[in-house]
Amino acid sequence: MSVHDLSIDEIMALTNPIDNTSPPDERLRGTLAFLFAQPSLRTMSSFAAAGTRIGLAPIQVTATGDALKDNTDFHDEIVQLSLTSTCVVVRASKALERDALSSCKAPVVNAGDGRNEHPTQTMNDIAVMRQIGLEGATVALIGNLRNQRTTHSLAIALQRLGIKLRLVSPTELRLPDQYVKGDVEIVHTEKRPEVDELVRDADFVYMPPLGYWGAADIDYSPAYGFDLARAQKVLKPTARLMHPFPRFAELDKSLDGSSFDAYRLQTMVGPVIRERILRMLLGW
Amino acid sequence: MSVHDLSIDEIMALTNPIDNTSPPDERLRGTLAFLFAQPSLRTMSSFAAAGTRIGLAPIQVTATGDALKDNTDFHDEIVQLSLTSTCVVVRASKALERDALSSCKAPVVNAGDGRNEHPTQTMNDIAVMRQIGLEGATVALIGNLRNQRTTHSLAIALQRLGIKLRLVSPTELRLPDQYVKGDVEIVHTEKRPEVDELVRDADFVYMPPLGYWGAADIDYSPAYGFDLARAQKVLKPTARLMHPFPRFAELDKSLDGSSFDAYRLQTMVGPVIRERILRMLLGW
Amino acid sequence: MSVHDLSIDEIMALTNPIDNTSPPDERLRGTLAFLFAQPSLRTMSSFAAAGTRIGLAPIQVTATGDALKDNTDFHDEIVQLSLTSTCVVVRASKALERDALSSCKAPVVNAGDGRNEHPTQTMNDIAVMRQIGLEGATVALIGNLRNQRTTHSLAIALQRLGIKLRLVSPTELRLPDQYVKGDVEIVHTEKRPEVDELVRDADFVYMPPLGYWGAADIDYSPAYGFDLARAQKVLKPTARLMHPFPRFAELDKSLDGSSFDAYRLQTMVGPVIRERILRMLLGW
Structure with a gap:
């Protein structure tokens, strides 16, 4: 449950x-x-x-x-x-x-x-991270963290596994307090350059859909959306993007099949x- | 059919x-x-x-x-x-x-x-009654008998099997005439104490949902609803309550798992x- | 596809x-x-x-x-x-x-x-025609040819197989040009006697539903609908009626099970x- x-x-x-x-x-x-x-x-x-x-x-x-x-x-x-x-x-x-x-x-x-939660999706997500390499990794959860049950369950599990976790979101879309237990880095920002800096060292960037489940009135995809050009510019070459789908403007199709694409594997497992x-x- | x-x-x-x-x-x-x-x-x-x-x-x-x-x-x-x-x-x-x-x-x-009818539900219901003991039993169908197809099919089958049958309902929710063929006891009442008397000797009390299928404007659950306290007060200790589900106010959850509960078995068979x-x- | x-x-x-x-x-x-x-x-x-x-x-x-x-x-x-x-x-x-x-x-x-298309239905339809005898046959597609994807795919396939094809429809319900490639007889008419003449030598009369998928404002079933009496009067005794279902006024139930009925087989295959x-x- x-x-x-x-x-x-x-x-x-x-x-x-x-x-x-x-x-x-x-x-x-x-x-x-x-x-x-x-x-x-x-x-x-x-x-x-x-x-x-x-x-x-x-x-x-x-x-x-x-x-x-x-x-x-x-x-x-x-x-x-x-x-x-x-x-x-x-x-x-x-x-x-x-x-x-x-x-x-x-x-x-x-x-x-x-x-609330979506625990079996989290087992999927962690299986993908472990398959790629989760030990010593930095995971950034970015964007809409407030209403996304997948993110709630994932945040709980990653904290319990002792993974280095960074939560980056607009203030109004921050992860609710009950899902934050331990030593987690939390940053609220609505600015694209700040988001760029906050994902630069991440091994996994996990982005829930922005346009879903009580989306914000403001469109945060300029700050939080990624396409291939942005990924190539700001992410580590070995970094992976993850997304629970369905996707909206935050995840551009130019990323499909690129080295950053771990979301296809997410569905496949x-x-x-x-x-x-x-x-x-x-x-x- | x-x-x-x-x-x-x-x-x-x-x-x-x-x-x-x-x-x-x-x-x-x-x-x-x-x-x-x-x-x-x-x-x-x-x-x-x-x-x-x-x-x-x-x-x-x-x-x-x-x-x-x-x-x-x-x-x-x-x-x-x-x-x-x-x-x-x-x-x-x-x-x-x-x-x-x-x-x-x-x-x-x-x-x-x-x-009209729901004959396979009736096979379920009679299987449960026979498993518990239908021979020589008195069956009371109570409450909403007018619009409930499960009750129509059950009434037909019990009459054909020669089971002692009592129909207890508000006047406006009585069983339509075409489903009454033989020697059946029929009582119309809207009064709780009268319902109490009419189920006192019953081995099976079958209650269709009141709040369903063209429910009455009047809420008859004060007269026809049962909770554990009422069952213990008016029913035989060996009596069983049956209900085709889903349930509404007429069947209180306090009865779940009690000795009166035969409706769990109804679903299980x-x-x-x-x-x-x-x-x-x-x-x- | x-x-x-x-x-x-x-x-x-x-x-x-x-x-x-x-x-x-x-x-x-x-x-x-x-x-x-x-x-x-x-x-x-x-x-x-x-x-x-x-x-x-x-x-x-x-x-x-x-x-x-x-x-x-x-x-x-x-x-x-x-x-x-x-x-x-x-x-x-x-x-x-x-x-x-x-x-x-x-x-x-x-x-x-x-x-657009419905290619697997066309495989069904051609299988039925071949089972009955498609070689040398004349196929008339009649009625609502404009919006019916089954008819689009069937017309393409029959043309590719070199089958003699006749398209008979009201002007506003004619088959769109992109589905007509070869040497096909095309007649537009809204008159029942003309339809009668145009199906008289057909081995297969294929009728899509008139009352479906953006039906016309005009009811063309007087001209294009068939019942057993009309079929017996105007069709060859060996002719077969085909229909992709669901049916509306254009295909009367009096035809069910008659020698003209090939639509039951269409579903069965x-x-x-x-x-x-x-x-x-x-x-x-």
């Missing part, structure tokens, strides 16, 4: 570098139910692919019509779904309540709960990392 | 007590197509889980966009779907017409048609009962 | 007559992801059934909520989906751009892009033809 629920050992096991994986070749063993109150493309398709890797057929609640509009109790519905399915993956419009899910019969995965998560939860 | 389509022998075969079932371990044998004009969580996820138990991958028509809003002919679409799928599960916004489906190539299951239905229809 | 992408040999291989096919019996080998910006019933369920025939579990993006309403980049989302899925089937609201999809990792199938397409794209 939260990155806090995972021990350091579990985080390390889930984010180990990925060897060449063989394609799935499984018999049907049950269903992986998706209850999504918000849209999803990467997370859902990754979990679905992960499901087929362990024999679970993906099902979506609900395709036509929307059970969630019936004024039914969302947590009640999760419990119900856990009675009929092998595993339940939930995306909620607000933070999930642990106590309301205590009578679930099947494992429930938090695939993003409102503006999804099925394998989610397979590990499902196996851990199911004990398979 | 209707509980009337099933012989007593078939009803008994479908609702036999459930032994411990092994998890599915099947090869892919085709698709189980869902055409749902209304939302579903329990029914859909139960049928999907049942599908995987016999090798059918669940598919939903239609995920994005809504074919049913195109002013297309709904029965035409069911027939079309029967030409491409191994089995079709339909939820309709009004009663299905048998003649319009005569050219279907695959079996079609009625998973709830408007305010869904995949196995639906597997039996699919096997019967497909001859597998 | 377009019928132009297929060689004549490939078209012939995909549309070979269908022998009796055995039902699927496969292990799970991955996911077949559907990204549909418009509703689909036949195409989606056919591809899903085809997927199970080669071990792919169908998943739909996105069930609840709508990723496509997020102002995200549609082509970006296709690329992303190709990173997590074994194969991607796309229905777009406007013509797909080939260049924007060059970095896809998995095969992408055009399952209808706006008012869907899973096998789509299986061939997937195998060709995946090299399986």
